[in-house]
Amino acid sequence: MIARVIVDVTTNQTDRLFDYLIPAPFQAAIVPGVRVVVPFGPRKVQGFVIEVAKTSTIDAGKLKPVEQLVDIEPPLTRELLLLSEKVKESTLSFHNTALKVMLPAAMRAKYKKEAMIHPETAYELVAKEIKRYFTSAEAVLDWDELLKKAGDAEKRLLLKALKEKTILVLPKVGTQGKKKKQTLVHTVRSPEELAQLKAALPANAVKQQDVLQHFIDRPEPVPVAELLEAVRGSRSTVKALADKGILCLEEAEVWRDPYEGRHYERQASLPLMEEQRQALEPILQAIDGEYHRTFLLRGVTGSGKTEVYLQAIERTLAKGKEAIVLVPEISLTPQMVTRFKERFGSDVAVLHSALSMGEKYDEWRRIREKQVRVAVGARSAIFAPFENLGMIIIDEEHETSYKQEDAPRYHARDIAIERGEYYQCPVVLGSATPSLESFARARKGVYELLTMEKRVNDVQLPDVTITDMREELRNGNRSMFSAALIAAIKQRLQRQEQIVLFLNRRGYSTFVLCRDCGYVAECPHCDISLTYHRTTHSLQCHYCGYTETPPTRCPSCEGESIRFFGFGTQKVEEELKKILPDIQIIRMDVDTTRTKGAHEKLLDQFGRGEGDILLGTQMIAKGLDFPNITLVGVLAADAMLHLQDFRAAERTFQLLTQVSGRAGRHEKAGEVIIQTYSPDHYSIQDVKSHDYLSFFQKEMLLRKQAGYPPYFYVTLIHVSDTDLPKTIEVTKKITNYLRSKLSPATKIYGPAASAIPRIKDRYRYQCMIKYKVEPYLTKILHEVVQTYQGEMSRSDLSIVIDTNPYMML
DNA sequence: AGCACGCCGACT
């Protein structure tokens, strides 16, 4: 039998199946989806068995046998194997990369070289210098570490000279982190042979006969513990048979958790509002009818989307099926997790980045072993290895964190729909501010739109006030806080209510802004604000390559208040303390939440009322639900608006709506103050009026004009190299090639320098494709990669293709 | 990716 394997070598040339012989002992255990260790050239690598075949087209003489079995049972299901091929295709990634992304990091292979004194060398004769490292004849050291420890080059050369002579170096394939290992017992002998051997055993070797009988009945490998239980034997029995060469023992990784006891306390679901009921009904129908359907649930902040999810999951579980819930990493707060645990008890596995590698692995195992039926997690949880999936929910579906920004560059939404189709189960995309792509699809009837416009218990949406920071400046207020915001803060302090201050600052790029009139430097060709580059003292557009020198006076109003905009939370804290010295501020940003559990601790503190103000970035925008928050202040609503990204307005609207939603979620009325230099911008005005539809329509119009999603698909080709002319040359060639191959209706832009034209001494250029219909695009892009594969492996050239970019850098 | 093979310059 032949195992067809994808090896763990991430290159173009090795991105295909390699055939290996399956040794008799592994015959039963090697099935598609298991990992194996195989010899590959002069070394050993891990690989995924994709298929098992009877014959191979490769010369029998060239075939090598599988060396080691890594899993007892396949960690990847048939469905996931199938899916990996689609991921590989659609994201233009390597098959190996697509497979690895589906497994927890702890299962990734780790390669090392073990060094020991060569068994044919007498230890006594080994030089003293070497004995310093190898303290005994049996000592096993890590070869690379040994070389590092050796210090100077001379000693290293000595060690290398002794390699394969006095010192034996063996390649070893292990896995990340420590894992439970299990000894597997198997046999090479056929049942007939075993019967003969059994008969030949002495009459008093009862246990040994029992063991052989076990293998005659069931020849597949069995964990030693299971075998001993089955035959009520002891370890010595197996050992005796192993010594006789009848049985073999093999160490393999297990992810079977012995704690089988599953008990989940069902907690009563909450009563639904009419709107919630109406939204839930079609979802339940799809669950009951067992058909695939993608629902877009648009519900304003506080409208009780989570309760709809929970009840849909309840129905799914009642049908004996499983559910995946995706939540943006940032809102995977303890509050959220508790909500699921309370409803589904021990039936929930949680996968998020705050868990250690081992903890994630354990949670993943609980899914694979069917000890849980609900998986809640961030992006990668979309690959939860369920086999009877009945429901997929993506909360805050507009979140950009659902797009993976390195290979394989998949979007969780696409994977969800793919899996939903496979299992014929509903997919629910939920958001207060759906992505334009999703809402447009819902309007076209591709998705089914469900709407909830009211907050639970008829709590009112907060009042939103927009303060014009240009006005503040004209009135002589040069601080970063508007008079209105300071007044509102003082009022809350008096009433002992809490405040959230949100500083929206993303990325490192600053934009150029006129503090008198709000003018922002934009690219004349792209309607996108320019990024100020300090190194060249220039303003650049990375879509089309346009560059200009920053104006010293405002081109619009001739004023001289041109500023490079951007400030941090620390600065805000300082400034605020100058104005209100007694104020208690809890600051949440990357600096204060770096340590494990800090995030939770700070939120707890705030929840207990130990701070008046929660000041933070991105991370406080979502999932906060504290009854005492009655004021939300947004310090710089523009910060995101002028990012050089066609989704800038969309993200601004989404984020501001999201932040606003933190205020007045319970009895006390909420107020939101948004400070901006662009008070008339539709994305800010529509936040004030809580009008998603209005925003959607305006933004759609602009997208249509500019040829962006959802009207056009975008693909971005990133080219980088240490050599600038070469980078430009290659990008140009690719661009020209695409122009010759793609339809005239498709727009191709480039070559253009990236927003950050050089990172780590690599020059970066890109080419952008905007298209409506290009059935052969994937094929053509494959050709492009193929053309340059040789050059990429032997030089610094790198070409990365993103078929659905969210980060335009 | 690694690692060996192999074909040209600076040394014993």
Added chain:
DNA sequence: GTCGGCGTGCTC
């Protein structure tokens, strides 16, 4: 004449 530089090509 040999050691070793890293360009080229293969890995079932």
